[in-house]
Amino acid sequence: MNGFTFDGVHSDSLNVVVNKKNIPMTPPISNRFQEIKGFDGAWDYGMSYDPREIEVECTIFGDGTSSMKNNARRFASVLNPRKGTKMIIFDDEPDKCYFGRVSNQIPLEQVGQMGTFTIQFTCAQMPHTYGVDLRVGTYSTVFPVTHNGMYVAKPTLTITHNGGDGAVSLTRNDGNTLTLTFSSDSPASVYEIDCIEKTMVETGSAAYQYVSGDWFEMDEGENTYEASGNVAEVTFEFRDTWL
Structure with a gap:
């Protein structure tokens, strides 16, 4: 399978496949450097991890145009960010998960009975990778x-x-x-x-x-x-x- 599960719902159930995804190896890093004029280098006061962003490019299918759009609407309901942070599991690592929510508008590029779109998940409070x-x-x-x-x-x-x-x-x-x-x-x-x-x-x-x-x-x-x-x-x- 080449998909993912969000809040217990697998993408396959709505005829969605993952074309590619971008999961950074680490969350973004905020460095706390202080440069002092006249001195080489800088003082290093440590760092912290920022929210991790995960991008997933998908294609959604249907038996016809109307079917595809209905699947898209149901999938949008599953991803509704008002539900808050949910568990995300990708098929290629079924024992690992992330905790995030959708943080972008999801444009749908339609070609016949299928549509392509990119989801951006933001993992804010829990930016790391976790065991399921x-x-x-x-x-x-x-x-x-x-x-x-x-x-x-x-x-x-x-x-x-x-x-x-x-x-x-x-x-x-x-x-x-x-x-x-x-x-x-x-x-x-x-x-x-x-x-x-x-x-x-x-x-x-x-x-x-x-x-x-x-x-x-x-x-x-x-x-x-x-x-x-x-x-x-x-x-x-x-x-x-x-x-």
Whole structure:
């Protein structure tokens, strides 16, 4: 097959085939260089990744002109950007995915019973390449897990906490340990910590006053989660991640 799945709908179901696609190897890079007059070179203050854009050129077919246009309208409804960011899977890499939405008007160049068009997907909040399968684990003490990607994976943690002092830690393959610590006045509750969105929530309210420390980023290879103190149980979710 030479197509893709968007939000669970495969392009074949609407008589759409992919002619070619452009998926950059990495998201765009924003460099933070500062040049100083009279000095060679520049100070390098690092970089960050910008939203990734994916272009897909397609052809849509029908039994006749009317059929082709009806297929095009149905396909436009599937791609409706008001639905927000959705999972995109290309046939040639069925175990990898992207998260994006359409960000361009889609002109249709019609020739008889077929039409050609180019879609631009923008992957804004999640600009990297991800595993299709959501990895999930639950533990109360120690839990080793292997991250199969080649870029850091940022998990979501659901923590059942009995209140008071406690901590959750992540020891990475590179030897660094990241820790989230609960304050002595933290109430017994279920906390959700999203390390992609960088949010901490407890029963629907912000929980930054009760939890401090590091946003978890899993390294390539072996990582070990650990819970201590009054933390009763932790469930983590993440996707293997590549640039």
